[in-house]
Amino acid sequence: MFEHDVLVIGAGLAGMRSGLAAVNRGVNVGVISKVHPVRSHSNAAQGGINAALTDRGDPWQDHAYDTIKGSDYLADQDAVAVMCQEAGQEVIGMENMGTIFNRDDSGRLGTRKFGGQREARTFFVADFTGQALLHVLYEQVLKAGVRVYEEWFVLSLIVRDGQCCGAVVMEIRTGDIHVIRAKSVVMATGGLGRVFEPSTNALICTGDGMALAYQVGAPLMDMEMVQYHPTTLKSNGALMSEAARGEGGFLINSTGERFMERYAPNMMELASRDVVSRAEQTEINEGRDVNGCVFLDCRHLGPKRIEDRLSQIRQLGIDFANVDMVEAPVPIRPGMHYQMGGIKADVDGLTSLPGLYAAGEVACVSVHGGNRLGANSLLDTLVFGRRSGEHAAERSRDMVHQSIDDNDSETDRKSIQGMLDREGRELFGKIRFELGQTMNTNLAVFRNHSGMEKASSEVDRLRDRFSKVVVADKGKTFNTNLLFTLELGFMLDCAEAIISSALERKESRGAHTRTDMPERDDKNWLKHILVNRIGDGDREIQHLPVVITEWAPQVRSY
Ligand SMILES: Cc1cc2nc3c(=O)[nH]c(=O)nc-3n(C[C@H](O)[C@H](O)[C@H](O)COP(=O)(O)OP(=O)(O)OC[C@H]3O[C@@H](n4cnc5c(N)ncnc54)[C@H](O)[C@@H]3O)c2cc1C
Numbered sequence: 001m002f003e004h005d006v007l008v009i010g011a012g013l014a015g016m017r018s019g020l021a022a023v024n025r026g027v028n029v030g031v032i033s034k035v036h037p038v039r040s041h042s043n044a045a046q047g048g049i050n051a052a053l054t055d056r057g058d059p060w061q062d063h064a065y066d067t068i069k070g071s072d073y074l075a076d077q078d079a080v081a082v083m084c085q086e087a088g089q090e091v092i093g094m095e096n097m098g099t100i101f102n103r104d105d106s107g108r109l110g111t112r113k114f115g116g117q118r119e120a121r122t123f124f125v126a127d128f129t130g131q132a133l134l135h136v137l138y139e140q141v142l143k144a145g146v147r148v149y150e151e152w153f154v155l156s157l158i159v160r161d162g163q164c165c166g167a168v169v170m171e172i173r174t175g176d177i178h179v180i181r182a183k184s185v186v187m188a189t190g191g192l193g194r195v196f197e198p199s200t201n202a203l204i205c206t207g208d209g210m211a212l213a214y215q216v217g218a219p220l221m222d223m224e225m226v227q228y229h230p231t232t233l234k235s236n237g238a239l240m241s242e243a244a245r246g247e248g249g250f251l252i253n254s255t256g257e258r259f260m261e262r263y264a265p266n267m268m269e270l271a272s273r274d275v276v277s278r279a280e281q282t283e284i285n286e287g288r289d290v291n292g293c294v295f296l297d298c299r300h301l302g303p304k305r306i307e308d309r310l311s312q313i314r315q316l317g318i319d320f321a322n323v324d325m326v327e328a329p330v331p332i333r334p335g336m337h338y339q340m341g342g343i344k345a346d347v348d349g350l351t352s353l354p355g356l357y358a359a360g361e362v363a364c365v366s367v368h369g370g371n372r373l374g375a376n377s378l379l380d381t382l383v384f385g386r387r388s389g390e391h392a393a394e395r396s397r398d399m400v401h402q403s404i405d406d407n408d409s410e411t412d413r414k415s416i417q418g419m420l421d422r423e424g425r426e427l428f429g430k431i432r433f434e435l436g437q438t439m440n441t442n443l444a445v446f447r448n449h450s451g452m453e454k455a456s457s458e459v460d461r462l463r464d465r466f467s468k469v470v471v472a473d474k475g476k477t478f479n480t481n482l483l484f485t486l487e488l489g490f491m492l493d494c495a496e497a498i499i500s501s502a503l504e505r506k507e508s509r510g511a512h513t514r515t516d517m518p519e520r521d522d523k524n525w526l527k528h529i530l531v532n533r534i535g536d537g538d539r540e541i542q543h544l545p546v547v548i549t550e551w552a553p554q555v556r557s558y
Contacts, residue, residue, distance in 0.1 A: 014360025045130025197436020349388025370510015
């Protein structure tokens with residue numbers, strides 16, 4: 001058995017920022033990750049990180065307003081205020097730790113414009129900002145003496161006397177199962193992109209943390225809010241960063257028309273993501289597409305600017321669409337990108353389960369509401385990662401450990417042995433693919449009641465097949481076959497939470513656009529939807545008011 005004051009699950013930006021904050025408060029910290037830390041999905045973040053800096057004439061209140069409008073008024077405004085007020089110190093803090101942000105001609109930190117925002121307040125490192133930040137934080141975490149469990153997989157959370165006090169984990173190299181005892185646990189396992197197929201997310205983004213929390217009774221909030229990013233490649237769903245439009249790229253349809261003029265005459269291509277994705281999908285549905293795609297046109301930016309600032313996505317276009325954006329428009333379409341919902345948490349990361357914190361994409365502090373602004377997620381990971389680490393450290397300081405030991409891993413051992421012993425023909429891959437397709441067909445940019453009901457029955461059927469799934473590899477060393485199967489279990493739980501929340505919301509707001517209920521209905525639905533697992537397989541849905549401070553809901557136009 002292992003033991004830490006604070007155990008952080010996940011070594012993306014949220015997890016490492018949290019671990020660093022906790023260790024700096026003088027407690028003993030462990031960070032665990034199913035992949036090497038710098039392979040976390042944060043590494044793939046391209047475009048940048050937002051911060052409004054007052055000394056540049058950009059007050060935090062303007063950032064807050066853009067975020068709240070972007071959220072279609074579903075974000076909790078007190079939480080948004082915290083994020084926007086603390087943004088500058090986080091970004092400058094990362095610069096001081098060693099992130100080499102792009103600079104402008106005068107040598108100051110440079111910014112680019114991102115969607116749904118009236119100011120250029122996105123700080124960036126070319127088009128690989130996440131990688132730059134993640135490597136710096138990894139160095140800092142190692143330097144500070146945090147124990148990092150690299151390539152260890154969390155199987156379940158341990159709850160004793162109503163408190164989360166550790167986790168059951170598997171060392172992937174050996175297949176050995178252990179218990180890690182902790183006074184506080186911070187969940188920072190990132191998103192669930194791969195519940196949809198295709199997705200911009202890495203294959204490891206399987207919603208493990210949301211499912212782990214859901215399984216021990218911590219409610220998930222705003223799960224119906226799934227972001228489709230406007231510019232993903234048709235071939236494999238890879239992301240063409242919003243930075244392309246931030247640098248001045250256009251969107252055109254099959255007739256060469258800059259169609260955003262009709263949908264968002266003021267902000268054009270830089271309207272909020274839900275607005276642009278709906279516009280593209282409408283163009284596609286009405287036949288002004290080419291093979292299910294519209295186009296991202298960057299030719300006018302010229303080769304130098306593209307090479308300086310968008311070299312990575314240029315290469316993605318060449319490799320996966322056979323198009324060089326210097327010479328031709330790139331075919332793109334809306335694709336699943338981000339989960340606004342997650343484990344309900346407050347601004348210090350506290351969830352409804354004492355001892356369990358959550359930060360980053362796995363959490364719903366409620367700063368993104370119905371639609372996240374580009375470059376607000378990296379910010380969310382750092383601000384709330386730090387706050388959760390600090391709070392968890394303070395909580396743990398004067399506590400004693402719960403008396404748990406290796407016997408607490410018995411249920412997981414038995415369940416894994418059961419999977420390994422099972423015989424039959426049902427394999428995880430087919431179920432995973434069918435799940436992704438069902439979700440992408442019925443819970444995408446446009447939704448309706450019958451499609452969501454269809455997805456619900458399909459997920460029930462897939463769950464039934466999952467109970468018969470066979471793990472072909474019976475070995476212990478690096479059994480990825482077993483891990484993928486365990487991840488599929490988490491994905492099915494996430495799908496269930498998304499669909500039940502989406503069926504519950506009887507209006508259109510942000511990314512949740514229903515063709516059968518197209519209007520936003522503030523009178524009845526200006527509220528969060530929480531889904532909670534009670535007992536064996538039963539679900540409970542609750543509603544929670546949205547926190548409105550100074551920004552009253554208005555009609556949303558760009
Ligand atoms: C292609 C792409 C580009 C993006 N670009 C931007 C951008 O420019 N700006 C922006 O603001 N946002 C961007 N985003 C969103 C943003 O990158 C993510 O929301 C954010 O990085 C998530 O960070 P995280 O720390 O919460 O999780 P992640 O970085 O996903 O890390 C999750 C961690 O949890 C671990 N983990 C998961 N499950 C388990 C388990 N069962 N056991 C052990 N460990 C586990 C993983 O190993 C990993 O270390 C982008 C996202 C994508 C997909």
